[in-house]
Amino acid sequence: MTWERLFGYRHAFDHPVTLWITLGIGGVLVAALLVIAVLGQSGAVDGALRTELRKRTLSWLVLAPLILGPVLLGAGWHMAAVLVLSLGCFREYSRATGLFREKLVTFVVVVGIAAVWFAVVDHWYGFFVALFPLAVVLIAVAPIARDRPKGYIQRVALGVFGFMLFGCALGHFAYLGNDWNYRPIVLMLLLGVQMNDVFAFVIGKTMGRRKLVPNTSPGKTIAGAVGSLVVTTPLVAVLAHHVFRGTNLDRPFVLALLGFLTSVSGQLGDLMLSSIKRDLGIKDMGVTIPGHGGLLDRFNSLLLAAPVVFHFVGYHVGIGLDQPVRIITGP
Amino acid sequence: MEQWKLQPARDLGLSQSQRMRSLRRESGLIETGLHMFWWALIRSYLRIGHRLEVRGKEHLPAGPPFVLVANHGSHLDALTLFASLPCGLRDRVFPLAAGDAFFEATSTAAFAAFLLNALPLWRRRCNPRDIAELRRRLLDEPCAYILFPEGTRTRTGSMGPFKGGLGILVAGTDVPVVPCHLEGTFRAWRPDRRLPTPGRKITLSVGPPLRFSAMANDRDGWTEVAAAAEASVRSLAPVPPPTPSAS
Numbered sequence: 412m413t414w415e416r417l418f419g420y421r422h423a424f425d426h427p428v429t430l431w432i433t434l435g436i437g438g439v440l441v442a443a444l445l446v447i448a449v450l451g452q453s454g455a456v457d458g459a460l461r462t463e464l465r466k467r468t469l470s471w472l473v474l475a476p477l478i479l480g481p482v483l484l485g486a487g488w489h490m491a492a493v494l495v496l497s498l499g500c501f502r503e504y505s506r507a508t509g510l511f512r513e514k515l516v517t518f519v520v521v522v523g524i525a526a527v528w529f530a531v532v533d534h535w536y537g538f539f540v541a542l543f544p545l546a547v548v549l550i551a552v553a554p555i556a557r558d559r560p561k562g563y564i565q566r567v568a569l570g571v572f573g574f575m576l577f578g579c580a581l582g583h584f585a586y587l588g589n590d591w592n593y594r595p596i597v598l599m600l601l602l603g604v605q606m607n608d609v610f611a612f613v614i615g616k617t618m619g620r621r622k623l624v625p626n627t628s629p630g631k632t633i634a635g636a637v638g639s640l641v642v643t644t645p646l647v648a649v650l651a652h653h654v655f656r657g658t659n660l661d662r663p664f665v666l667a668l669l670g671f672l673t674s675v676s677g678q679l680g681d682l683m684l685s686s687i688k689r690d691l692g693i694k695d696m697g698v699t700i701p702g703h704g705g706l707l708d709r710f711n712s713l714l715l716a717a718p719v720v721f722h723f724v725g726y727h728v729g730i731g732l733d734q735p736v737r738i739i740t741g742p
Numbered sequence: 743m744e745q746w747k748l749q750p751a752r753d754l755g756l757s758q759s760q761r762m763r764s765l766r767r768e769s770g771l772i773e774t775g776l777h778m779f780w781w782a783l784i785r786s787y788l789r790i791g792h793r794l795e796v797r798g799k800e801h802l803p804a805g806p807p808f809v810l811v812a813n814h815g816s817h818l819d820a821l822t823l824f825a826s827l828p829c830g831l832r833d834r835v836f837p838l839a840a841g842d843a844f845f846e847a848t849s850t851a852a853f854a855a856f857l858l859n860a861l862p863l864w865r866r867r868c869n870p871r872d873i874a875e876l877r878r879r880l881l882d883e884p885c886a887y888i889l890f891p892e893g894t895r896t897r898t899g900s901m902g903p904f905k906g907g908l909g910i911l912v913a914g915t916d917v918p919v920v921p922c923h924l925e926g927t928f929r930a931w932r933p934d935r936r937l938p939t940p941g942r943k944i945t946l947s948v949g950p951p952l953r954f955s956a957m958a959n960d961r962d963g964w965t966e967v968a969a970a971a972e973a974s975v976r977s978l979a980p981v982p983p984p985t986p987s988a989s
């Protein structure tokens with residue numbers, strides 16, 4: 412059963428919601444390509460905007476299979492993909508904040524991320540939870556050996572913050588893979604936060620006047636924030652109704668609350684990354700994805716939404732309760 | 743309370759291909775790991791394969807900034823100097839390598855950048871801004887360079903005259919220039935061979951550092967710096983090499 416969960420690609424479309432979302436994403440991408448082609452033919456958009464749009468869409472064409480593929484193939488692949496994502500995001504973060512010059516601290520954080528990942532694969536919740544205080548202690552004590560107290564707080568603080576975002580927060584995203592029914596939950600979360608971004612952008616562009624937090628992120632408007640909240644909440648609630656049908660979570664108020672929390676935490680994750688970038692005085696975290704910037708610029712909204720959704724679902728339904736635990740370290 | 747100093751990587755926003763050719767490249771955890779691996783490998787190879795002997799180790803500065811200058815006999819030179827420095831300095835020491843020889847093809851550029859931590863120096867189309875960038879980095883960071891001021895490997899085994907580029911880097915600064923003489927690297931890897939010949943001994947002699955803080959940062963100063971460094975490196979040779987005209 413565990414093997415089937417980790418690598419059982421035949422179960423990819425066992426759940427109808429998985430199929431809907433996959434088809435939906437495929438359809439949207441095809442539609443986007445058609446729209447760009449039509450717009451280009453009619454000359455409705457000028458050259459620069461067209462190149463930008465095409466670059467973004469082409470990036471999505473590569474990105475979507477890279478995200479969807481591992482989720483569909485099996486929980487093992489999903490976890491491996493999240494590990495790569497965590498390490499990639501941490502690399503961008505440490506290079507942008509200057510933490511990368513502190514080799515010892517970055518090394519400890521990477522070890523911490525690897526340990527979290529091990530706890531996830533092992534399905535050992537006790538170790539998974541214990542790692543957060545343990546890794547923070549390690550990050551705090553490792554630089555003492557250097558005997559260089561100047562800048563100690565900054566080093567440790569950046570290390571702890573990085574571990575919390577990319578080890579802890581994204582670790583929750585990987586941990587969802589321990590549920591037998593992880594595919595629709597993961598896809599619902601991914602679709603929720605990504606559509607949330609799109610809604611905020613579109614509604615903000617068309618209706619937005621008053622800025623939300625102009626110093627942090629000049630592009631965001633109050634209308635965009637409220638609008639995406641209004642659209643994302645029912646979207647996630649409807650998906651969640653089908654995913655968690657007949658469980659404790661399948662009550663209108665609770666479903667709406669899940670949608671609401673997904674939208675809010677997604678937007679806050681976005682604003683958190685904007686604050687980091689503003690403080691550093693940089694526009695993008697990297698150049699990993701053409702047209703989008705760095706990995707972090709794309710996955711920022713997942714950082715806070717993943718633990719929120721994880722614990723919300725965990726509280727009402729539980730994650731992977733029927734699955735064998737400690738599959739590697741256990742007896 | 744002091745403000746936090748958040749300094750993003752100077753090479754942030756460059757693609758991997760631009761990054762390995764950038765003079766602003768900074769090492770992260772992956773590069774540090776690669777440097778340490780390569781350093782250990784080369785160090786063992788030179789010790790076992792070429793019985794590497796280092797004389798005058800006490801003249802090596804404890805930390806950056808400094809510039810190591812040496813005669814250039816073969817591709818083993820930079821590796822020998824690189825492996826003779828303490829491992830802890832690995833990320834802050836940059837061999838300056840010929841851009842046209844090492845940084846045009848992606849494979850050699852990746853090797854030079856990520857294993858050797860080399861920075862490119864374009865010999866024919868050298869931009870004055872590049873040298874200014876190297877000088878700024880040497881002083882600000884501070885870091886250290888390994889430089890072969892002859893500008894190319896010797897094809898005959900005898901040392902050629904030093905070029906003035908070294909002067910542009912250090913004239914008028916307090917950066918110590920450490921003269922090094924490499925004996926045996928030419929014989930150990932002759933220019934007509936594809937691979938080095940193990941068993942041939944290499945000796946590295948390190949001399950007392952020179953400083954050029956009083957030297958004017960102009961053409962005359964640069965020539966003088968080059969001449970002084972050249973004389974110092976020559977004086978470290980165990981047997982004075984025969985001049986080409988004498989043979």
